[in-house]
Amino acid sequence: MNAEEKIVAKILERFPVLEGHVSIQRNQRVVVDYLVRRDFEKVLDFLAQSAGFTTFHLVIGVDNGDNLGFIYVLSNEENVLIFVKQKAPKARPNIKSICSIFPNALWHERELVDLFGAVVEELPPGPRYPLPDLWPAGNYPMRKEWNPAYLDKKTMTYRPPTAPAEGGESK
Numbered sequence: 001m002n003a004e005e006k007i008v009a010k011i012l013e014r015f016p017v018l019e020g021h022v023s024i025q026r027n028q029r030v031v032v033d034y035l036v037r038r039d040f041e042k043v044l045d046f047l048a049q050s051a052g053f054t055t056f057h058l059v060i061g062v063d064n065g066d067n068l069g070f071i072y073v074l075s076n077e078e079n080v081l082i083f084v085k086q087k088a089p090k091a092r093p094n095i096k097s098i099c100s101i102f103p104n105a106l107w108h109e110r111e112l113v114d115l116f117g118a119v120v121e122e123l124p125p126g127p128r129y130p131l132p133d134l135w136p137a138g139n140y141p142m143r144k145e146w147n148p149a150y151l152d153k154k155t156m157t158y159r160p161p162t163a164p165a166e167g168g169e170s171k
Helices: 003-014 037-049 103-116
Strands: 022-026 029-035 055-063 067-075 081-089 094-096 119-121
Touching (some): 003 022
Antiparallel strands (some): 067 081
């Protein structure tokens, strides 16, 4: 049994409900399909505390339509990368910070807040990143519905066209 197969077996031994949702992508790559918050937190804690995944590399945000996805990339001493995916509804994109386990996740999680509008609970206070301080509130440039053509860079305002009122014309 190679390293990747051992990792998958260890995960499935602890979380049998994940059968069919953990796969070996290729050599040194293991993927855990999208999990809801509660399951994600349990799996991440297990990987960090019991399965030897002690290095956090990055988190990737994706817009999947009605949901936002967050793909966390960790590695172990054998240099096997594991991609653990979490999803949250775009209407309520609350996730828990992993900074208590991996302090170097701080700036990555700030990016999720600025670029995707994620609500990262327990994120330590600090400056926004990477958008400028004057960036218009409620505008998340990595969401599919956001259009850069509507951002006035001089005034830092976002002005999408207004929808026409019933029986009226658009402004």
